[in-house]
Amino acid sequence: MCGIVGYIGHREAYPIIIEGLKRLEYRGYDSAGIALFDGNDLKISKTKGKVSDLEQRSEQEITKNGSLGIGHTRWATHGVPNDVNSHPHASNSGDLAIIHNGIIENYDALKKELISRGYTFQSDTDTEVLINLIEDVKKKENVKLGKAIQIALNQVIGAYAIAVFDKTKPGEVVIARLGSPLAVGIGKDEFFIASDASPFIEYTKNAIYLEDEEMAIIRLGKDIKIRKIKDDSLVDPYVQELQMNLEQIEKGGYDHFMLKEIHEQPRAIRDTYRGRLLRDKAIIKMAGVEDNMKKFLNADRIIIVACGTSWHAGLVAEYIFEEFSRIPVEVEYASEFRYRNPVITEKDVVIAISQSGETADTLAAIKLAKSKGAFVFGVCNVVGSSIARETDAGAYTHAGPEIGVASTKAFTTQITVLTLMALRLARAKGTMSSSDFRLHIQELELIPQKVEQLLKVDEHVKDIAKQYLLSTNCLYLGRGYNFPVALEGALKLKEISYIHAEGYPAAEMKHGPIALIDDRMPVIVIATSKGHYEKVVSNIQEIKSRKGKIIAIVTKGDTAVKEIADHVIEIPESEEAFSPLLTTIPLQLLSYHIAVMRNCNVDQPRNLAKSVTVE
Numbered sequence: 360m361c362g363i364v365g366y367i368g369h370r371e372a373y374p375i376i377i378e379g380l381k382r383l384e385y386r387g388y389d390s391a392g393i394a395l396f397d398g399n400d401l402k403i404s405k406t407k408g409k410v411s412d413l414e415q416r417s418e419q420e421i422t423k424n425g426s427l428g429i430g431h432t433r434w435a436t437h438g439v440p441n442d443v444n445s446h447p448h449a450s451n452s453g454d455l456a457i458i459h460n461g462i463i464e465n466y467d468a469l470k471k472e473l474i475s476r477g478y479t480f481q482s483d484t485d486t487e488v489l490i491n492l493i494e495d496v497k498k499k500e501n502v503k504l505g506k507a508i509q510i511a512l513n514q515v516i517g518a519y520a521i522a523v524f525d526k527t528k529p530g531e532v533v534i535a536r537l538g539s540p541l542a543v544g545i546g547k548d549e550f551f552i553a554s555d556a557s558p559f560i561e562y563t564k565n566a567i568y569l570e571d572e573e574m575a576i577i578r579l580g581k582d583i584k585i586r587k588i589k590d591d592s593l594v595d596p597y598v599q600e601l602q603m604n605l606e607q608i609e610k611g612g613y614d615h616f617m618l619k620e621i622h623e624q625p626r627a628i629r630d631t632y633r634g635r636l637l638r639d640k641a642i643i644k645m646a647g648v649e650d651n652m653k654k655f656l657n658a659d660r661i662i663i664v665a666c667g668t669s670w671h672a673g674l675v676a677e678y679i680f681e682e683f684s685r686i687p688v689e690v691e692y693a694s695e696f697r698y699r700n701p702v703i704t705e706k707d708v709v710i711a712i713s714q715s716g717e718t719a720d721t722l723a724a725i726k727l728a729k730s731k732g733a734f735v736f737g738v739c740n741v742v743g744s745s746i747a748r749e750t751d752a753g754a755y756t757h758a759g760p761e762i763g764v765a766s767t768k769a770f771t772t773q774i775t776v777l778t779l780m781a782l783r784l785a786r787a788k789g790t791m792s793s794s795d796f797r798l799h800i801q802e803l804e805l806i807p808q809k810v811e812q813l814l815k816v817d818e819h820v821k822d823i824a825k826q827y828l829l830s831t832n833c834l835y836l837g838r839g840y841n842f843p844v845a846l847e848g849a850l851k852l853k854e855i856s857y858i859h860a861e862g863y864p865a866a867e868m869k870h871g872p873i874a875l876i877d878d879r880m881p882v883i884v885i886a887t888s889k890g891h892y893e894k895v896v897s898n899i900q901e902i903k904s905r906k907g908k909i910i911a912i913v914t915k916g917d918t919a920v921k922e923i924a925d926h927v928i929e930i931p932e933s934e935e936a937f938s939p940l941l942t943t944i945p946l947q948l949l950s951y952h953i954a955v956m957r958n959c960n961v962d963q964p965r966n967l968a969k970s971v972t973v974e
């Protein structure tokens with residue numbers, strides 16, 4: 360977590376850094392800061408709060424001139440969010456400034472050692488320890504900044520993406536990465552540094568993504584030099600052309616990124632299957648699957664590892680893979696999987712799902728699975744992300760940048776990719792007849808237009824939201840393919856509106872949660888016509904007879920549920936296996952409207968960050 364931005368070149372650094380930090384606020388937003396070299400001296404301004412608070416603070420604190428600077432937006436790990444713990448941090452001499460995304464695990468031992476050598480610390484952060492360690496090495500060994508950073512990083516245990524400059528050598532910035540992302544935008548006589556490419560997209564389309572254990576020395580008027588931190592060997596820079604554009608990372612007239620991203624789903628799902636689902640030829644083509652078909656066909660089982668919403672997409676995929684391709688599937692929280700001693704063999708295929716491609720637990724689970732010989736396939740949204748690079752093969756979701764912290768289009772596009780995979784494998788294994796396959800791909804191709812139609816329920820959902828915005832608890836129920844959607848609906852509500860919500864398989868209600876039902880409990884029930892409908896209707900009746908309030912998601916044309924539910928939201932008819940792509944839409948809208956009506960910060964809910972790069 361945390362977002363970092365840097366600039367060295369011929370423009371004013373301040374506006375580039377501030378705008379860049381705003382684009383990276385999804386990574387953390389409990390404090391922000393900037394360090395500028397104004398031509399004479401190092402100036403730092405930092406504050407608890409958001410980048411907008413930093414703008415106000417820096418107005419009074421610093422002159423905003425200078426073409427060299429670094430900035431940071433924080434998600435606190437060591438030390439509470441306050442002004443002092445905010446980044447950038449300066450070294451004791453005041454010469455060096457650093458920004459850091461990650462955690463230095465052995466900071467305590469390093470700090471004690473530095474204190475014994477006379478260093479003093481203002482903050483509780485691990486980052487201030489690192490910059491003083493760098494300064495100490497630089498002085499002791501009498502080496503240049505790059506070398507000092509390299510020596511210091513070899514003493515450090517943990518994860519980092521850092522950018523450092525020395526006010527006595529203002530033509531240079533040194534950056535390094537281990538476990539946290541770092542991109543460098545290459546302009547004409549200027550360089551941009553950032554956690555992802557969004558801060559510099561309007562300035563250059565050429566970027567280098569640093570790999571783990573690499574550092575780069577960026578000097579004005581010279582080429583960028585990339586080296587391995589461990590052995591100092593030189594690395595050839597690989598310059599990529601960015602596909603992203605500015606429109607994708609702006610709100611485009613919507614009040615919030617989350618709402619924009621909910622409405623983008625028809626386009627996003629189409630982009631996910633574009634070029635893969637070829638209806639005329641009745642085939643599905645996915646390079647990552649084709650190239651590794653033997654691995655999939657010989658697999659004893661598929662293990663899906665992911666966190667949060669991506670884990671919910673994995674649960675939907677479990678139902679789909681087992682139904683279509685008849686491959687046993689296990690779905691694991693990456694954070695649990697990595698710390699168990701899981702039985703994994705070379706005949707296992709591990710699918711890692713991650714929107715950001717940077718989630719630390721998912722990354723660690725991948726490394727564990729690979730070390731045991733499993734073939735690992737990644738389903739990521741962010742192109743070039745750590746998980747995309749660490750996996751043996753993969754498929755991108757092509758959802759476009761997701762900026763709202765609560766995942767929406769990432770979820771539906773993940774399900775789309777996994778459905779395409781399951782269908783492709785079903786054909787290869789012969790577990791689905793060609794006529795069924797054809798019908799399924801026709802159905803899947805219709806989903807975006809059904810989502811478009813469904814998004815028209817927005818005003819109706821808003822009316823329902825008005826009636827429940829003061830609830831303190833909420834229950835979400837679903838069965839089969841829609842049980843994971845119930846979990847996802849509950850997660851969406853709790854993370855952005857702070858209302859406690861639980862998702863349950865509908866049939867499990869009678870084993871405990873039914874005790875919670877009273878006239879103040881809204882229960883959102885997914886009751887699609889092909890999804891164990893009669894059983895779910897009985898569950899609804901059980902809730903009604905205990906005075907619970909029912910908000911039902913039903914298939915168009917439903918009559919039975921309409922008679923007993925307090926509210927119904929209709930979704931278009933579809934194949935049950937594809938219904939999660941539809942049922943999830945009104946649940947996203949419901950959470951969104953409730954959160955807006957409760958005056959919550961929908962795009963940046965408290966305590967959260969978009970990219971969870973810590974354990």
Ligand code: F6R
Pocket residue numbers: 666667668669670712713714715716717718721764765766767850851854969970971
């Ligand atoms: C919830 C949400 C999180 C993420 C989780 C995994 O709306 O966004 O639960 O799904 O942190 O993130 P990724 O998919 O980036 O690995």
